[in-house]
Amino acid sequence: MATTHRTEHDFLGEREISNDCYYGVQTLRALENFPITGIPISSVPELIWSLAQVKKAAALANMELGVLPNGIAAAIVAACDEIIAGKLHDQFPVDVIQGGAGTSTNMNANEVIANRAIEILGHKKGEYKYCHPNNHVNCSQSTNDAYPSAFRIALHQKLSGLIDCMQYLQKSIAAKGAEFSDVLKMGRTQLQDAVPMSLGQEFSAYATTIGEDIERVREARNLVLEINMGATAIGTGINSPPEYTRIVTEHLRILTGIPVVTSANLIEATWDTGAYVQISAVLKRVAVKICKICNDLRLLSSGPRCGLNEINLPPLQPGSSIMPGKVNPVMPEVVNQIAYSVIGADLTVTLAAENGQLELNVMEPVIGYSLFNSISMLCNGFKVLADKCIDGITANKEHCRAMVLNSIGIVTALNPIIGYENSAAVAREALASGRSVYDLVLEKKLMDKALLDEVLSTENLMHPRFIAGGKA
Structure with missing residues (x-):
């Protein structure tokens, strides 16, 4: 009968491994030691792909140099x-958060690749005399250069995906900006009526701010192009042959299609996590700004009878177990919560980066988990916000216009003609009496009806022209 298990050993002793498993004894110990999140590294396929690319590049370089x-x-x-083609990813079960500076992740890759x-x-x-996880798959490497290099390549891939998701949302919002270009509404500052604008201008501004953040993500992505392959343990390159660093980096550049370069100082590169801090800060910026947009969507759609009610969000599900007819802005709400998680993760990255002593930062696993998780949630959030919310937004055009014409804020448009003092007096009386600015201006004969109608026309309020002395 065929045996169902094989015996493997490390310097701590022997363990039985199921023959179904391509991973080995060190991965088994990591499974036992780190039951932390229940989330395996295979949940980040970009990381598994990058680990395989790193190991492939190392094998090609070592073969070229005659050491393998x-x-x-x-x-x-x-x-x-x-x-790389997507096979054996289920053989990477190590928890995303682990002690050992990523050694368990690196050995998981070494063992799976060796056994295959x-x-x-x-x-x-398990017949490692033919291909050994350490001697062959890990040849000329250490966890301390192979793992960070794979991490950076994976992060570059994840950030590229985030850019795609941001562009997807930006396109959706920009389309609404065009659709709502003729919807007159009241702009607000400090939650108080300010001056008129169009709903299209409001949405176009949202699209612009997302575009600005896309550029910031692109800039941040370039920070991970520097890798430390060939550094081995602490950056001195011990146990790697001359020219290995140059050759392995060239192979990685070709294999991944990512223009990676060797860091100028491999000792510094082995402990430095500054790029992750900056990337995390950019993700926080993205989160804060999308959170602001979602807050606005909730305000603009508030009501429907007792709120602003300027826009309608698509009704996705009943909003209450007790209040019939209530529909909640669930998509903006969920994106708000994603943003809060990303903002919290930024603190985790900051503390983990700060806590790297001497020649190595051992906290990279939690940095990786935090960044990968933030990027995935943001990307998912952007897609559902576009598909299930933005694309289906409608405007309450007549209600928006009525609020503008009934507002005190339109008095600002009269300043160039009747002056600040007269405008202020009209505003005070309108507030006290509940009467409209329009009626009071005509009653006090501050302007004639034709000029007042021209100044308060939709076109003039959304795209102001200078009108002085009653002449356009």
Whole structure:
């Protein structure tokens, strides 16, 4: 009968591993030691893809430099290609948060690749004399250069995806800006009536602010192009051959299509996490600004009878277990909560980056988890906000216009003609009496009806012209 388990060992002793598993003893110990989030590293496929690219590039460089036999190197490359194609991702069960500065993640990759390479060479899993996780797959490497390099490549991929999601939302909002270009409404400052504008202008401003953040994300993405492959343990390059750093980086650049470069100082690069701090800050900026937009959507749609009621959000689900007919702004609400989580994650990244002592920052796993999770949530949030909210927004055009014409704020448009003092007096009386600015201006003969109608026309209020002395 075929055995269902194999015996593997490390310097701590022997353990039984299921023959169904491509991972080995060190991954098993990590599973036992770090039952933290219940979220495996395979939940970030970009990271698994990047780990395989790093290991493939290392194998090619080591083969080129003559430190890895061609047959073993070819088997490692073939195993990596399978992982890059999406296979064996279920064999990466290590928790996203772990001690050891990512050693468990690196060894998970080394063991899976080694055991698959062994099969490709015609042998059984665990027969490490044919392809060893440390001696062959990890040749010329350390966790301290392989893991951060894979992390940075994965982060570059995730940020590229975030840019796509932001552009998707921006396009949706910009379309509403065009659709609502002729909807006159009251602008507000300090939640008080200010001066008229169009609803289209309001939405176009939202699209612009998202565009600005897209550029900030693009800039931040460039920070992860510097990698430290060849640094090995602390940046001195111990146990790696001359020219390895240059060659492995060239292979990674070709394999990934990402223009990675070697850091100028590998010792500094091995402990420095400043790029993550800056990227996290950009994500916080994105979160804060989308949160503001969602707050506005909730305010503008408030009511429907007793609020602003300028726009209608698509009704997605009943809003109450006790109040019939109530519909809540659930999409802006969920994006608000995503933003709060991203803002909190920024503090985690900050503390983790600060707490790296001497030649290595051991907190990169929680930095990675925080950044990957923030990016994924933002991307998901942007897509559902566009699809389930923005695209279906409608405007209450007549209600918006009526509020403008009944507001005190339109008196500002009369300043150039009747002067500030007269405008202030009309505003005070309108507030006290409940009468309209329009009626009071005509009653006091401050302007004739034709000129007043011209000044308060929709076109003039949304796109003001200078009118002095009653002449346009």
